[in-house]
Amino acid sequence: MTQARTDYDKRDYPRLPKEVSVTLAKLEYPFSTEAEESGTLKNIAKGGIGLVVAHAYETGSRLSLKINLKGWRRYMKNVASIVDDSAGTVATTPLTAIAEVVWMNPLPDGNAYEIGVKFLDIYEDEYNALKKYLENLADYLAK
Structure with a gap:
């Protein structure tokens, strides 16, 4: 008899621990920059991220x-990576994506929520750079 796979085992891509800031906004009409909120990334994979935010988001919500x-742009194959790298300010431009909330859990303190989102849309060259960045991070963490 085989054991049922856990949710973690069902992931298409392994999540790597990483803690950085994320700015997010729910994609809804009318658009407003005042609706942006800051969150904290907890883990990242080729298919999405896990993060902690102050507000609850319904499953299926689309987010910007x-x-x-830091450092993800050096894996791009264009002038942007050279310009950023030469100035010593790699990743002054954030990775941008459209994502969908796939799960949400309130944290025990009741003041924040952990959410998991899957990427829906990322520029192809940025996605390729992210994949290389994550491969490098996985190698580094394995040491």
């Missing part, structure tokens, strides 16, 4: 994300 991953 700006993820402040």
Whole structure:
């Protein structure tokens, strides 16, 4: 008899621990920059992220994300990576994505929520850079 896979085992991509700031906004009409909130990334994978936020989001909600991953742009194959890297300010531009909330759990203190989101839309060159960044991070964490 085989054991049922846990939710963690069902992931298509392994989550890697990483703690950085994320700016997010629910995509709804009318659009407003005042609706942006800051969250804290807890883990990241090729398919999405886990983060802690102050407000609850319903499963299925679409979010605009700006993820402040230091060093991710050096894996891009264009002029932007050269410009950022030469100035010593790699990742001054956040990784941007559209994502969908797939789960949400209130934290025990009742003041925040942990949410999991899957990426729906990322520019192709940025996604390729993210994949290389994560491969490098996985190698580093394995040491």
